[in-house]
Amino acid sequence: xxxxxxLQDLMIILPNRRAGLFFTQHLxxxxxEPTWMPEVKTIEDLFxxxxxxxxxxxxxxxFELYRVxxxxxxxPEEFDRFFFWGEMILKDFNDLDQFLADPDxxxxxxxEFKEFxxxxxxxxxxxxxxxxxxxxxFVSQERNHQEKFLKFWQLLKPLYHAFQASLNVSGxxxxxxxxxxxxxxxxxxxxxxxxxIFIGFNAFTGxxxxxxxxxxxxxxxxxxWDLDAYYVEDKNQEAGLFFRDYLNDKVFGPTFPEELPxxxxxxxxxxxxxxxxxKVNQANLVGSLLEQVGESEKLEExxxxxxDEQLLxxxxxxxxxxxxxxxxxxxxxxxxxxxYAFLEAVLEMQRYIKIENEEELFYxxxxxxxxxxxYLKGVNASFCRDLLSDIKxxxxxxxxxxxxxxxxxxxxxxxQKLESERLFPYMATLMEELAKLLQEEPxxxxxxxxxxxxxxxxxxxxxxxxxxxxxxxxxxxxxRQVFREVKLPFEGEPLRGLQVMGVLESRNLxxxxxxICNMNEDSxxxxxxxxxxxxxxxxxxxxxxxxxxxxxxxxxxxxxxxHAAEEVHMIYTTAGDQGKSxxxxxxxxxxxxxxxxxxxxxVIFVPIDQKKxxxxxxKKTQAVLDALERYLIQENGKAETAFSPSxxxxxxxxxxxxxxxxxxxxxxxxxVTEEIDAGVFGxxxxxxxxxxxxxxxxxxxxxxxxxxxxxxxxxxxxFPAVEKxxxxxxxxxxxxxxxxxxxxxxxRDVLQRYVRQVLVYDEQSAPFRLxxxxxxxxxxxxxxxxxxxxxxxxxxRGIIDRVDEHQGSIRLIDYKSGGDKKEFPHLDALFDRSLExxxxxxxxxxxxxxxxxxSHPENTAPLKPAIFNLKEIFNDDFxxxxxxREGRREGVEVQDYRNFETDFRQKLKDLLxxxxxxxxxxxxxxxxxxxxxCPYKEICGR
Numbered sequence: 001x002x003x004x005x006x007l008q009d010l011m012i013i014l015p016n017r018r019a020g021l022f023f024t025q026h027l028x029x030x031x032x033e034p035t036w037m038p039e040v041k042t043i044e045d046l047f048x049x050x051x052x053x054x055x056x057x058x059x060x061x062x063f064e065l066y067r068v069x070x071x072x073x074x075x076p077e078e079f080d081r082f083f084f085w086g087e088m089i090l091k092d093f094n095d096l097d098q099f100l101a102d103p104d105x106x107x108x109x110x111x112e113f114k115e116f117x118x119x120x121x122x123x124x125x126x127x128x129x130x131x132x133x134x135x136x137x138f139v140s141q142e143r144n145h146q147e148k149f150l151k152f153w154q155l156l157k158p159l160y161h162a163f164q165a166s167l168n169v170s171g172x173x174x175x176x177x178x179x180x181x182x183x184x185x186x187x188x189x190x191x192x193x194x195x196x197i198f199i200g201f202n203a204f205t206g207x208x209x210x211x212x213x214x215x216x217x218x219x220x221x222x223x224x225w226d227l228d229a230y231y232v233e234d235k236n237q238e239a240g241l242f243f244r245d246y247l248n249d250k251v252f253g254p255t256f257p258e259e260l261p262x263x264x265x266x267x268x269x270x271x272x273x274x275x276x277x278x279k280v281n282q283a284n285l286v287g288s289l290l291e292q293v294g295e296s297e298k299l300e301e302x303x304x305x306x307x308d309e310q311l312l313x314x315x316x317x318x319x320x321x322x323x324x325x326x327x328x329x330x331x332x333x334x335x336x337x338x339x340y341a342f343l344e345a346v347l348e349m350q351r352y353i354k355i356e357n358e359e360e361l362f363y364x365x366x367x368x369x370x371x372x373x374x375y376l377k378g379v380n381a382s383f384c385r386d387l388l389s390d391i392k393x394x395x396x397x398x399x400x401x402x403x404x405x406x407x408x409x410x411x412x413x414x415x416q417k418l419e420s421e422r423l424f425p426y427m428a429t430l431m432e433e434l435a436k437l438l439q440e441e442p443x444x445x446x447x448x449x450x451x452x453x454x455x456x457x458x459x460x461x462x463x464x465x466x467x468x469x470x471x472x473x474x475x476x477x478x479x480r481q482v483f484r485e486v487k488l489p490f491e492g493e494p495l496r497g498l499q500v501m502g503v504l505e506s507r508n509l510x511x512x513x514x515x516i517c518n519m520n521e522d523s524x525x526x527x528x529x530x531x532x533x534x535x536x537x538x539x540x541x542x543x544x545x546x547x548x549x550x551x552x553x554x555x556x557x558x559x560x561x562x563h564a565a566e567e568v569h570m571i572y573t574t575a576g577d578q579g580k581s582x583x584x585x586x587x588x589x590x591x592x593x594x595x596x597x598x599x600x601x602x603v604i605f606v607p608i609d610q611k612k613x614x615x616x617x618x619k620k621t622q623a624v625l626d627a628l629e630r631y632l633i634q635e636n637g638k639a640e641t642a643f644s645p646s647x648x649x650x651x652x653x654x655x656x657x658x659x660x661x662x663x664x665x666x667x668x669x670x671x672v673t674e675e676i677d678a679g680v681f682g683x684x685x686x687x688x689x690x691x692x693x694x695x696x697x698x699x700x701x702x703x704x705x706x707x708x709x710x711x712x713x714x715x716x717x718x719f720p721a722v723e724k725x726x727x728x729x730x731x732x733x734x735x736x737x738x739x740x741x742x743x744x745x746x747x748r749d750v751l752q753r754y755v756r757q758v759l760v761y762d763e764q765s766a767p768f769r770l771x772x773x774x775x776x777x778x779x780x781x782x783x784x785x786x787x788x789x790x791x792x793x794x795x796x797r798g799i800i801d802r803v804d805e806h807q808g809s810i811r812l813i814d815y816k817s818g819g820d821k822k823e824f825p826h827l828d829a830l831f832d833r834s835l836e837x838x839x840x841x842x843x844x845x846x847x848x849x850x851x852x853x854x855s856h857p858e859n860t861a862p863l864k865p866a867i868f869n870l871k872e873i874f875n876d877d878f879x880x881x882x883x884x885r886e887g888r889r890e891g892v893e894v895q896d897y898r899n900f901e902t903d904f905r906q907k908l909k910d911l912l913x914x915x916x917x918x919x920x921x922x923x924x925x926x927x928x929x930x931x932x933x934c935p936y937k938e939i940c941g942r
Contacts (some may be wrong), residue, residue: 008036011194019508051178080474097176099206107157179207196221200508229260239555287318325497331487337447361398510564642797654925682817687725710763781854849897862896
């Protein structure tokens with residue numbers, strides 16, 4: 001500026017507005033006397049001013065493009081199918097105009113390639129080679145692929161010209177069209193009153209290049225290059241790609257300084273790299289690095305560069321207390337906000353609504369997500385809690401609209417089926433209702449306001465286009481597409497405080513301390529390729545940007561940060577992402593190889609205790625002993641609860657597991673299961689057999705079954721019993737229509753086969769007399785044990801699936817759906833904790849003998865334990881009775897529990913006395929195999 005006496009006669013053109021803001025501030029600091037400042041514009045503003053127009057939004061342009069396409073195409077696709085590749089065509093048209101490519105030559109018809117080959121005078125040898133390379137690969141394609149591409153390619157040339165004509169009539173334009181319009185009419189630009197200076201550019205589009213050259217040649221404009229010899233002189237350095245071309249240009253070449261600045265190599269820059277295990281660790285590290293900023297230092301001389309926007313809030317939350325001013329240049333994507341996730345979840349739920357008997361049913365997964373959200377819980381927490389619990393308990397795969405709308409007005413608004421024409425007004429109403437809930441949350445209201453503004457804009461565009469057919473799927477897709485680009489701008493003083501910005505926002509700005517996060521390959525530089533309908537070779541041949549140019553722009557942006565830096569801190573993560581291991585950015589590798597400096601690298605790790613976890617012992621405090629009192633008979637002659645065979649088997653398996661489940665009361669998380677797993681199938685089988693025989697007793701008014709009863713049972717009563725079991729399992733009303741999903745329908749058929757096979761076995765063993773069935777009766781017995789308070793009586797209780805009288809014996813039958821064995825070597829083995837495959841089923845059926853005899857002390861009949869294993873019941877040699885078998889000796893069938901009663905009671909007594917011993921803590925099992933499927937293994941670190 002020293003060469004210009006009157007600053008008001010200058011026009012400063014910069015790549016972006018932020019650079020202009022800092023330029024004006026810096027210039028103001030240099031001026032000692034009052035004066036008019038120069039006018040500062042962006043290159044974009046300059047083009048739009050000369051064009052006398054500004055670009056329309058992309059959605060309006062895609063609608064206009066579709067209108068033209070529909071006129072050209074005989075059988076056009078619907079707009080919702082056209083939209084997403086229409087966006088790509090529009091981007092290609094923009095590139096084509098920005099770089100002044102000839103649409104007629106680019107979109108030449110392949111059918112006329114021979115004619116095309118004969119007129120190559122307008123192409124350079126390199127362009128010819130690239131085009132011929134493309135054609136050769138095209139010819140090698142399959143015929144049907146060629147035809148599809150040819151048909152599409154033939155459409156683009158007339159589409160481009162018709163689209164231009166349509167935009168001219170409507171007065172609409174996209175940026176490339178305006179740039180081309182200016183570049184092709186430069187002779188109409190009058191000589192400006194101001195002197196133009198272009199500052200800080202490194203890569204021009206074709207239109208920018210031709211305009212700036214025109215201003216230099218005709219109006220004496222100047223260019224001030226912001227560069228460094230480090231990357232310009234090295235022909236392999238991608239950051240200097242454009243500068244090397246401009247240096248050899250007859251117009252641009254003379255504008256470069258005779259000696260290029262050598263700031264990067266000559267300045268003593270302290271460069272450090274840090275590797276962190278996870279992305280989020282970077283935020284804590286940034287906070288630690290900012291602790292080094294002295295309170296007397298200017299905060300605006302430090303910048304934090306965030307290539308990944310998701311790190312913004314973690315970084316802001318990690319700032320040291322003394323940093324009280326922050327300027328966030330980057331906007332925060334609304335798509336990462338909780339309120340947007342809620343809106344999207346409401347739309348996503350619409351995809352999974354089904355209608356049965358004119359009733360709207362909502363799929364459980366999205367419903368549970370919404371009921372768990374803070375927005376619905378904030379309105380009616382108890383309703384959400386109870387309904388979520390009910391869905392799990394009743395295993396509801398689909399929930400009715402009527403049930404969901406009981407929560408209140410907001411629930412009635414959310415849980416309804418939306419028709420396409422109601423989508424816009426519905427979403428607007430929903431946002432207004434949410435705004436009322438967020439009165440005390442200004443940040444969330446700001447997100448919601450941005451969403452509402454974008455929705456209103458979207459709605460207005462659709463209305464201008466005559467409300468084209470809008471189905472729900474397209475609405476959801478375009479909702480995501482449009483809102484993906486929306487960002488919440490942050491308010492603040494841009495020239496004061498710590499600077500936090502994205503990569504491209506840092507162009508042309510100088511900072512003393514630079515902290516860059518996510519210095520990973522695929523993040524900085526980004527890996528995203530160009531989405532284009534124009535093949536790579538054709539793009540390159542016609543001078544359109546390819547990935548190489550993008551890489552050069554990002555490389556320059558990085559090295560530009562080193563021009564004035566005194567400290568550079570680069571952080572990358574080693575964690576894998578999407579199947580790839582974390583790899584440091586190529587820029588770090590390049591600097592280490594090219595600068596010839598020692599770059600300090602520091603590994604930031606999260607301390608991990610690699611010691612073997614200590615054994616967990618839970619001592620029997622007074623509180624624990626008080627909890628165990630519930631199982632003992634009190635002064636009133638009753639116990640609060642009782643030991644079941646499952647509880648005692650759990651204690652034998654693992655003392656800690658017993659404590660967590662029965663003393664601490666930690667229950668397994670219940671989920672809605674759409675699959676019919678072994679547990680659900682077993683419950684259904686139990687219920688079906690119970691219903692079958694209970695209904696028989698009620699119909700016949702007798703408990704004895706003869707062989708002649710079974711033909712009717714198999715033919716007429718199995719299906720109703722299974723239906724009743726399914727209704728009870730899934731809490732269906734008595735007369736409700738049981739329309740079953742695929743898995744349940746198959747399970748119903750398999751269940752009928754199992755039940756019929758049980759009837760086949762029962763018919764062979766008939767006659768027998770039913771005594772009790774599952775839930776009809778609970779059996780109970782007391783067992784005297786010694787405790788620290790003296791002799792007490794523990795209560796044992798259980799539900800026996802079926803008790804019947806057969807050939808003079810009382811059979812105690814347990815139905816099992818798994819592969820439980822019926823053999824055990826001896827009684828001691830049933831109480832041996834060290835055994836990996838202790839027979840818990842045998843232990844359980846002998847327990848049934850104890851509680852049956854305890855409930856019927858007058859009984860003198862033999863008690864015969866039996867296991868009806870549904871997996872084995874189809875075997876010809878099926879035998880349900882327990883066998884005592886050791887080694888290879890022939891097994892001995894257990895004919896009467898009472899033969900084992902004395903020893904069994906003593907072993908149970910010893911087990912319970914150990915359980916009540918205050919000096920014996922609850923410990924972990926030594927058999928790790930038992931931990932594989934334990935729901936508590938995360939707690940004990942197994």
